[in-house]
Amino acid sequence: MGQGEADSPPVAEKKGAEEEDDDFGYWLFPDRNKKPQSFLVRSLFTFHNKCQLMLRLTLETNPYARLLLEALKQSGCTVFNDRHFSCENCDGCVSGGFDAATSQIVLCQNNIRQQSHMNRVVAHELIHAFDHCRAHVDWFKNVKHLACSEIRAANLSGDCTLMNEIARFKFGLKGHHQTCVRDRAIRSILAVRKVSKETAEKAVDEVFDACFNDLEPFGRIPHSKADAKRAYRDFQNRDRYTANL
Numbered sequence: 001m002g003q004g005e006a007d008s009p010p011v012a013e014k015k016g017a018e019e020e021d022d023d024f025g026y027w028l029f030p031d032r033n034k035k036p037q038s039f040l041v042r043s044l045f046t047f048h049n050k051c052q053l054m055l056r057l058t059l060e061t062n063p064y065a066r067l068l069l070e071a072l073k074q075s076g077c078t079v080f081n082d083r084h085f086s087c088e089n090c091d092g093c094v095s096g097g098f099d100a101a102t103s104q105i106v107l108c109q110n111n112i113r114q115q116s117h118m119n120r121v122v123a124h125e126l127i128h129a130f131d132h133c134r135a136h137v138d139w140f141k142n143v144k145h146l147a148c149s150e151i152r153a154a155n156l157s158g159d160c161t162l163m164n165e166i167a168r169f170k171f172g173l174k175g176h177h178q179t180c181v182r183d184r185a186i187r188s189i190l191a192v193r194k195v196s197k198e199t200a201e202k203a204v205d206e207v208f209d210a211c212f213n214d215l216e217p218f219g220r221i222p223h224s225k226a227d228a229k230r231a232y233r234d235f236q237n238r239d240r241y242t243a244n245l
Contacts, residue, residue, distance in 0.1 A: 025192025029097055029106050031088035051087035051109035054118040063228035064123035064158060067235050068130055071217035077103075077133035084129070094191060096121040098128035100139040105129060123157035130217065143195060147203040148211040150185035155211075156218055158228070159184055177221075182208060 026032055058065050059081065072079050079085075083104075090097075090108035095117065097106045105125040112118050131137055131149045138145045154160055160180035182204055189200040215221065217235060222228040 025097065028091040028094050028192065029088060029099075029108075030091070032099065032106070047109040047113075048087050051107055051112065051118075054112070054115055055081070055085055055087065055107060055122065057115060058119050058122045062119045062123070063225060063232045064119065064156075064222065065126060067217060067228065067232040068123065068126035070232075070235065072126070072130055072133055075130070075133045077129070079126075079129065096125050097192070098125045098132070100132055100137070103129070103132065120158050124153045124159060127153040127156055134216075143189065143193060143199065143203045144207050146189060146193070147185060147200070148207045148214075150188045151181055151204065151208060151211040152214060154181040154184040154188075155221060156215065158222065158225075161223055177223075178212065181212060 059069065060066075069079055085105050085107060087107050087109040089110045090106065092111065095108050095111050098104075099106060105122070105128075107118070107121060107125075112121060128149050131152065132139075137149060139149075155177075160177050185204050186197070186200045189195065189203065190197060193200070218228070218231040219234055219238075220227065220231055222231050
């Protein structure tokens with residue numbers, strides 16, 4: 001299971017954790033293994049309807065999401081709302097995840113309460129989906145592959161914008177964006193894989209430069225919604241002058 005956002009620090013590690021059976025983070029998403037609830041139960045007793053409404057607004061209006069959806073379509077991986085997104089209850093420390101086994105994005109309806117949060121989580125998970133579509137990512141056995149996608153997701157989804165970092169009471173000047181991306185990638189790995197902090201840090205550090213500088217499909221780091229809109233326009237015009245050659 002790919003990780004969205006780790007809203008709280010992962011649990012303390014146990015000695016020899018790498019040697020234990022790893023369920024790849026599925027314990028954070030308990031609804032994955034349950035029988036689907038009835039429409040009435042979901043409507044009356046969960047945040048399912050609100051989650052669906054926020055998701056629809058994100059897919060229709062958010063420039064990060066719109067660019068990624070178009071990039072996925074051009075790569076041969078068209079995303080359908082009712083097939084590739086699932087609003088579910090999750091553990092309290094996560095907001096979303098990418099289930100590589102089903103190519104499905106899980107949105108944690110009990111943890112996503114604001115539209116801006118939904119926008120960020122959807123963008124983050126769509127980056128994982130884009131990486132899954134365009135590359136042979138070994139999500140379950142190669143921690144470097146996971147680290148690379150987590151670096152890209154933190155870098156390009158808006159996770160580390162200045163306003164989000166200020167909201168987390170984190171301030172910095174030179175190199176702060178890179179520090180945020182590194183820290184959030186490590187946190188995400190630790191949330192879904194039974195590896196030591198040292199193993200996660202090593203994996204992130206070994207692939208950081210290459211993956212941080214891989215800006216596809218944005219072509220730039222979108223530090224704001226205005227940046228994302230410009231990136232979306234550039235993406236739409238990318239093949240404009242070569243289409244008839």
